[in-house]
Amino acid sequence: MAQTILPFGPQHPVLPEPIHLKLTVEDEIVVDALPALGYVHRGLEKLCDIRDYNQMVQIVERVCGICSKIHAMCYCQGIEEMMGVEVPDRAKFLRVIWSELHRVHSHLLWLGLFADAFGFEALFYQFWKIREKVMDINEATTGNRVIVSVNQVGGVRRDLSAEQLRWIDAELKVVEAQVRALRATTLDDYTVKKRTKGIGVLSSAQAMELGAAGPTLRGSGVAQDMRQLKYAAFDRLDFQPISYPDGDSWSRCAVRYDETLQSIDLVRQAMARLPEGELSVKVKGKPEGEVVTRVEQPRGELLYYLKGNGTNNLDRCRIRTPTFANIPPLVVMLPGLELADVPVVVLSIDPCISCTER
Amino acid sequence: MRLGPMVPTVVKNLISKKSTRPYPFVVREPFPDQRGELYCDIEQCIFCGTCARKCPSQCITVDKEQGLWICDPFACVYCGTCEEVCPTHCLHHKGAWRPVAGERQMIEMKGTPPKKKKKDAAKDAAAE
Numbered sequence: 001m002a003q004t005i006l007p008f009g010p011q012h013p014v015l016p017e018p019i020h021l022k023l024t025v026e027d028e029i030v031v032d033a034l035p036a037l038g039y040v041h042r043g044l045e046k047l048c049d050i051r052d053y054n055q056m057v058q059i060v061e062r063v064c065g066i067c068s069k070i071h072a073m074c075y076c077q078g079i080e081e082m083m084g085v086e087v088p089d090r091a092k093f094l095r096v097i098w099s100e101l102h103r104v105h106s107h108l109l110w111l112g113l114f115a116d117a118f119g120f121e122a123l124f125y126q127f128w129k130i131r132e133k134v135m136d137i138n139e140a141t142t143g144n145r146v147i148v149s150v151n152q153v154g155g156v157r158r159d160l161s162a163e164q165l166r167w168i169d170a171e172l173k174v175v176e177a178q179v180r181a182l183r184a185t186t187l188d189d190y191t192v193k194k195r196t197k198g199i200g201v202l203s204s205a206q207a208m209e210l211g212a213a214g215p216t217l218r219g220s221g222v223a224q225d226m227r228q229l230k231y232a233a234f235d236r237l238d239f240q241p242i243s244y245p246d247g248d249s250w251s252r253c254a255v256r257y258d259e260t261l262q263s264i265d266l267v268r269q270a271m272a273r274l275p276e277g278e279l280s281v282k283v284k285g286k287p288e289g290e291v292v293t294r295v296e297q298p299r300g301e302l303l304y305y306l307k308g309n310g311t312n313n314l315d316r317c318r319i320r321t322p323t324f325a326n327i328p329p330l331v332v333m334l335p336g337l338e339l340a341d342v343p344v345v346v347l348s349i350d351p352c353i354s355c356t357e358r
Numbered sequence: 359m360r361l362g363p364m365v366p367t368v369v370k371n372l373i374s375k376k377s378t379r380p381y382p383f384v385v386r387e388p389f390p391d392q393r394g395e396l397y398c399d400i401e402q403c404i405f406c407g408t409c410a411r412k413c414p415s416q417c418i419t420v421d422k423e424q425g426l427w428i429c430d431p432f433a434c435v436y437c438g439t440c441e442e443v444c445p446t447h448c449l450h451h452k453g454a455w456r457p458v459a460g461e462r463q464m465i466e467m468k469g470t471p472p473k474k475k476k477k478d479a480a481k482d483a484a485a486e
Contacts, residue, residue: 051414055412058414058439059414062435122367122368126371132377139392140389140390140392143389143393144436144437144453149437149438157438184363185363185364185367188363189364191362226421228441308391
């Protein structure tokens with residue numbers, strides 16, 4: 001059979017962001033895939049040359065719209081470690097609350113997009129409708145809807161009142177009930193299973209070898225999560241990573257579905273154990289030295305390498321995002337699939353291209 | 359025929375009220391403390407320029423000589439940094455966002471520039 005090369009992306013109905021895959025196909029079967037990136041590179045890391053280390057908090061937030069809070073938290077943790085700043089306890093818990101809310105809305109967004117990828121429009125709208133409640137919580141508590149700007153080096157900039165905590169709790173109850181009502185549709189429906197079970201399989205050995213991260217890794221049966229590092233207030237919360245053994249698109253979907261409910265539970269735990277105290281400490285001096293910090297983003301491990309030189313500007317701010325780690329596993333998943341399954345599998349790693357290219 | 363698990367949700371959606379509102383005829387009230395359009399209470403401004411220096415998107419220009427405070431709302435990222443660093447607390451975010459604009463317009467505010475210190479005024483006079 002003669003081979004044909006088909007371009008998939010950078011503009012494709014299923015892709016929210018531009019990634020180009022050069023697919024070699026034999027009839028309808030994919031035999032090889034070659035990814036090409038570089039459509040949304042913005043050079044945000046280089047801005048550390050002209051913006052000081054405090055201004056960089058707002059800049060790294062713009063690396064990714066969906067998990068802005070988590071980027072800023074990771075960056076602030078790095079600078080705080082470099083400067084030897086101890087963040088107040090209340091700030092640590094508040095960071096967990098907002099970062100887990102970001103995980104909830106990111107996973108709900110993905111569950112919707114995934115449903116859309118295999119043509120289940122009704123489920124797509126349903127998940128996005130639920131997500132709006134979480135976005136409203138973000139907007140009401142932080143002042144902004146998407147890029148929340150609550151972090152600063154040394155703590156957080158906003159507080160949650162007792163009334164707000166009660167309101168969040170009530171809203172999350174509704175969100176949880178609505179998400180639970182969709183469990184059977186998301187994971188047990190005949191059509192959903194037909195499109196996702198056994199499609200795009202990544203074994204746990206392959207996942208480890210290729211350095212997969214986040215739900216892609218946990219969907220292959222490896223229970224590894226950066227929240228096990230006990231950063232922020234995770235040392236005082238009950239947390240066990242969720243994993244599914246099959247390594248197919250369905251497993252990755254199941255991991256994200258369960259993580260949505262787990263994150264809601266983590267927000268509740270953090271709200272119940274929220275200590276009284278200061279929101280931030282005053283930071284004096286200028287960052288000097290090198291530091292590597294890691295946190296768990298909705299898509300997997302996020303790593304920041306920061307190098308300070310004793311001035312207000314950093315020497316280097318290197319960001320490694322989970323999608324970057326998940327592209328080699330994606331290239332392994334695609335060969336052998338039918339062309340119609342490619343959108344589902346590409347979406348199953350939850351690609352965030354603007355993160356990857358920065 | 360077996361009904362799919364989505365059917366109860368679909369029926370519920372059909373009989374429940376709408377999830378969306380007919381914008382722009384019905385507009386939701388902004389949440390309290392929402393970071394909307396930036397506003398400068400120019401009478402209190404001392405034109406120190408701290409907001410312009412600290413702004414991560416460099417959207418504010420302050421002219422001390424002429425008593426001008428200018429903000430580019432298209433570059434502003436609504437982070438609230440300027441509001442926090444302002445020594446006289448003259449900067450505020452309004453609750454509502456700026457309406458959609460067809461032209462790029464700056465938020466310009468003119469106030470009374472601070473009086474020069476005697477020493478500086480004498481230096482200027484000598485230069486002239």
